Amino acid sequence: MTVVEDAPAPTPGEQAHPETVPQVDFDTDPTRYRHWRLEVDGETAWVYLDVAEDGGLVPGYELKLNSYDLGVDIELYDITQRLRFSHPEVRSVVLTSGKDSNFCAGANIRMLAQSSHPWKVNFCKFTNETRNGIEDMTAHSGQTWVAALNGTAAGGGYEMALACETILLVNDRSSAVALPEVPLLGVLPGTGGLTRVTDKRHVRKDRADIFATKSEGFQGPKAVEWKLVDETVSRKQWDETVRARAAEAAATSNRPADAQGIELPPLQREVTEDAITYPNVRCAIDRQARTATITVLGPEPGTVPESLDRIHALGADFWPLAMTRELDDLILRLRTNELDIGTWLIKTQGSVEGALAFERVIAEHSGSDWLVNEIRHYFKRTLKRLDVTSRSLIALVEPGSCFAGALLELALACDRQYMLEGIFEDADEEQEPAQIVVTESTFGAFPMGNGLTRLQSRFYGDDETVAALHERVGERLTGAEAEEAGLVTDAPDDIDWEDEIRILLEERASLSPDALTGMEANHRFVGPETMETRIFGRLTAWQNWIFIRPNASGAEGALRRYGTGRKADFDKKRV
Amino acid sequence: MTSSRPKIDFDAKIPNNVDLASDRKLQRALERWQPNFLDWWGDMGPAVDTKDVYLRTAVDVGREGWAHFDHVPMNEYRWGVFLSEHDPDRKIAFGEHKGEPVWQEVPGEYRADLQRLIVIQGDTEPASVEQQRFLGATAPSLYDMRNLFQVNVEEGRHLWAMVYLLHAYFGRAGREEADQLLARNSGSDDSPRILGAFNEETPDWLSFYMFTYFTDRDGKYQLGTLKESGFDPLSRTCEFMLKEEAHHMFVGTTGIDRVVTRTAQLMNEHDSEDVAGAGGIPLDMIQKYINFHYTVSLDLFGNESSTNAANYFTAGLKGRWQEERRKDDHVLTDDAGAVDAVRDGQITTTEVPALLALNQDLRSEYIGDCSNGLKRWNRILEKHGIDARLSLPHVGFNRQVGAFAGQRISPEGKMISEDEWQRNEGRWLPTEVDKTHVRGLMHPVLEPGKIASWIAPPTNGINDKPVDFEYVHFN
Structure with missing residues (x-):
């Protein structure tokens, strides 16, 4: 993630002031995009990166050379969601630049240099999730992404391309792909760059080493030879080839031809000082205790749609989708805007019967209906957001809760689960003791980044217990039974x-x-490493370590000295 | 376990001022624990078969209530739960929370530390009952036997007090710790008591008096620091326990008074220092017992320089002795203190931040208090016209814990060689011969008003009763 540009030197010691860090809002829609253009042409969507220089989310930097900040990525995330839900006809997606000069110079370096550590970390986490989401679209949504690099893709620009299934680079004797973070900025290509070069594109490690230390990168032919891109194409043949590759990608899709998309209207959200409330999700913040209590409201048993048609007609009002959108938004807002709230208490409220009824609908149709399939994967990705959330997650399973099937995943994603045995004796209303239920979906519908189910992760190395729990699918477990199990x-x-x-x-x-x-x-994250866990664990952890080291972020560090005309003054000790 | 037992009538069985009758959390915890406690008392408590004993029972915290005397069968003793009066305005007196209102609940941040402090304190209480289990069989008088049992039932009540805190404030983990307090046993190979001194047997009555004088006095000082705690229930519990602890000190002080008196009488009667043949305990043997019990009790104060003690202080969990009477800032972050050290073969001191020196601070208070007993006993010798004097050995003598551990230091405070130590150890610490002699004197005297040969009778009875009162009835 980087941008190479000429810009005024930052004032030494300058850091984003708390008051200049805005409350980040993740709402947007195509009419409001400032940095992207989305054009849907039959079965192919064209996604143009065209960053407004003056459109930075925070004052203090200009988004030159198609460089990006969190605001640019929020729009990209919105594009992915709308392509999935509103454009079922789209079977391939071309990612390209709307500028003549270059494709993308990566994350804006002025922005990084002036940002606090938490801001950088949250920014990178969100971008990582969006990159993973792009790969998830190719893998599970029948919408394959093709990167059409019509100019130089450096740093985060190339990392964005790496998330696509295919990478085309224009062969114009000047455009290149590059990861200049190490040589120019003293940090890592930390949004999956290092990892995807080796793990996804299978570039040899010695070549990867050369590539990641060579600030100018490689142009087309060499980039193809080293597998950094799939194909390099002359300007003359560019449009035609890109079109052809998009068509080829579209041909592999299982998306239905005649499907109607659904709208994703703005979320109904009420925000007060200490509460964020949606129709299906509530959050109450206790600033003194530094906790957020998140309550997911389950569906009512009588509201299960009787047919697929009805589900499509409900669209964004279909409970699983409505709830997931709200939860997704809440997670992002709390993560970005409420850094001091260190513990999230996760609750559910509703009928176990209702949760199970919806579960059955999803299970029945997610293999055959594109929309139901999208909802399942959206919930899967939202759970993954929880998995990588740097907050203590505690599930409280109380009477009146509905941790059943898919909703049980919320509890299993938590660091600990506390379940009331029996009832609250002085409660005003009559209560049934809390119950939890494992269902078939517990055993594979929502895998974690490590490729395991949350149950497999919980009982890692103990397949017998997992198998024994499989025998108990559908059983209502009380507190004592759940503890025993x-x-x-x-x-x-x-x-x-x-x-x-x-x-x-x-x-x-x-x-x-x-x-x-x-x-x-x-x-x-127990057990096996995947590309995803390597990105969130190994790459991110190293990056975040480097971010706080003086060699990067000190007044004389590379990140702060970049663009000042002065060289970074490194502490030469290897640690 | 509980289902086979009759339900407990709490208020009748357990005198308390914690509203036990309406606290179902406590009730449930005690329902399970109380039968286990009674089993433990039966197995590990006093081994003498008595009908009843003239005991003091606390039935209330007020002036009238805390010392209620009557003959009661030991297994029907009413162990109660008492906290001293609640002061709604009490503030934390020290550490980083100084000036804040005291805590009525355990702050989660300090749960582990508070639980540990309470468990360690609680572990000592039943330990001493176990250590003293067989002493009743050789009591020098009914008066002494009664005092032993009084100490025992009150140590039992102090266990209750700590268990109350664990049950009332520490949830399930607290209940588990309360169970462990009965599962560990003094001297057990498998699950000994936590502190070393509480795994030593108390084989004879001289040891018992020494234990109540020196080791129980450590308890007094530990309770005194916990009385300062910002966790109000702990503070109030300890304050009330200190009242009872005073009687234990009294048993030790007057016990040694009477041994010294008897020895002085025998020395004068026989005009000899060697009163062993006359059925007494020679003065040098008493000195060796003092040397031993004093020094193992010093070990209970831990390392001179302690980060744990500093953390407890800063957190407001455990203060200093008489914290509120001290004239300093009660935060101590800017102060320094000196702690004992051995450097280059010399006994010296090291300057450390005052917060780190708190264990030694408390130990100094304790040493000052211990020396009062020595003055008392030396006055007895003086009154009998005897020139010899008893003394406290140097703080570095015979130490296993802290700066002096592993050093050879004479009672006078001189660094000596291993060789010199070996040659003199038998002059400074009780030998097998000494112990055998003392044990040999231990014969029960069960007739009211009569007393064993090696000890003088008490000057007063208990609760204004005569000395020859029948303090203990046998079956």
Whole structure:
């Protein structure tokens, strides 16, 4: 992620002031895009990156050379969502530049240099998720992405291309692909760059080493030879070839030809000082305790649509989609805007019967209907957002909750699960004891980044327990049974509940936020490495370490000195 | 386990001022724990078969209530749960929370530390009952036997007090720790008591008096620091325990008074220092017992320089002795203190931040208090016209914990060689011969008003009863 540009030198010691960091809003739609153009032409969508220089999310930098910041990526994320849901006819997506000069120079370096550490980390996490989402579209949505690099793609620009299935680079004797972060900025191509070059494009490690230290990168022919791009095409044949590759990609799609998309209207969201409320998701923030209580409201049993037609007619109002959109938005907002709220308490509220009824609809149709399939994968990606969220996640399973099937994943994504055994004895209303239910979807519908289910991750190396739980699909498990089965951490009764939870939360709040982040990430991702876990674990962790080292972010570090005409003054010790 | 037992009538069985009758959390915890406690008392408590004993029972915290005397069968003793009066305006007196209102609930941040402090304190209480289990069989008088049992039931009640805190404030983890307090046993190979001194047996009555004088006094100082705690229930519990602890000190102080008195009498009667043949305990043997019990008790204060103690202080969990009477900022972040050290074969001190020196600070208070007993006993010798004097050995003598551990230091405070130590150890610490002699004197005297040969009778009875009162009835 980088941009090579001439810009005024930053003032030494300059950091984004808290008051200049805005409350980030993730709402947008094609009429509001400032940095992208989306043109749908039959079965191919053309996605043009055309960044408005003066459109930075935060004051203090200009988005020159098609460089990007979080605001640019929020629009890209919106594009991916609309292509999935509103354009089922699209079977391939061409990512290209709307500028004549270059494709993309990556993340804006002035923005990085002036940003606080949490801002950089959150920005990179969100971009990583969007890149992964693009790969997920190619793999599961029948919308294959083709990068048409009609100019130089450097740093984050090339990383964006790496997320596509195919990369074309114009052969004009000047355009190149490059990862100049290490030689120019003293940081890593940290949005998947290093990882995808080796793991996805299978570039040899010695060549990868040369490529990642060679600031100017490689032009077409060499880039093809080294597998950095798939094809290099002369200007003359460019349009025709890109079209052909888009058509070829479209031909592999299983998207139905005559499908009607659904609209994604703006979310209904009410934000107050200490609450964010949607129709299906509520969040209450306790600033003193530094907790956010997130309650997902389940569907009512009687509201299950009787037919696929009805699901399509409901569209964004279909409960699983409505709930997932709201939850996705909430996660992003809390992650970006509420850094001090270190613990999220995850609850559900609704009928177990209702949750299971919706589950059956999804299970029945997700293999055959494009929309239901999209909803399943959207919920999968939203759960993955939780998995990589650097907050302590605690599930509270109480009477009136509906952690059943897909919703059980919310609990399993948490670091700990507490389930009330019995009922709250002094409750005003009559209660049934809380129940949780594993269903078929627990065993594969929503895999984590490590390729395992949350159940397999939980019982890593203990396939017998997983198999035994498979025998209990559909069974309503009480607190004691769930604890016995290993599905919850503890099942205190009414007498103990309040103290146990209070002490747990206070104790948690007293621990080092950094150590918790590291510990939780280690515990959540057990077992096998995948490209995804390598990006979020290995690459991101190293990048975030480098970000806080003086060699990058110190007053004399490479990130801060870049563009000042002065060389970085490195501490030469290898650590 | 609980289902086979009758339901407990809490208020009748367990005198308390914590509203036990309406606290179902406590009730449930105690329902399970109380039968286990009674089993433990049966197995590990006093081994003498008595009908009833003239005991003091706390039935309330007020002036009238805390010392209620009557003959009661030991297994029907009413162990109660008492906290001293609640002061709604109490503020934390020290550390980084100084000036804030005290906590009525355990702050989650300090759960682990508070639980640990309470468990360690709680572990010592039943330990001493176990250590003293067989002493009743050789009591020098009914008066002494009664005092032993009084100490035992009150150590039992102190266990209750700590268990109350674990049950009331620490949830499931607290209940599990409360169970462990009964599962560990003094001297057990498999699951010993936490602190070393509480795994030593108390084989004879001289050891018992020494233990109540020196080791229980450590307890007094530990309770005194916990009384300062910002966790109000712990503070109030400890404040009330200190009242009872005073009696234990009294048993130790007057016990040693009477041994010294008897030895002085025998020395004068026989005009000899060697009173062993006359059924007494020679003065040098008493000195060796002092040397031993004093030094193992010093070990209970831990390392002179302690980060744990500093953390507890800063967090507001455990203060200093008489914290509020001290004239400093009660935060101590800018102060320095000196702690004992051995450097280049010399006994010296090291300057450390005052926060790190808190263990030694408390130990100094304790040493000052211990020396009062020595003055008392030396006055007895003086009154009997005897020139010899008893003394406290140097703080570095015979130490296993802290700066002096592994050093050979004489009672006078001189660094000595291993060789010199070996040659003199038998002059400074009780030998097998000494122990055998003392044990040999231990014969029960069960007739009211009579007393064993090696100890003088008490000057007063208990609760204004005469010395020859029948303090213990047998079956």
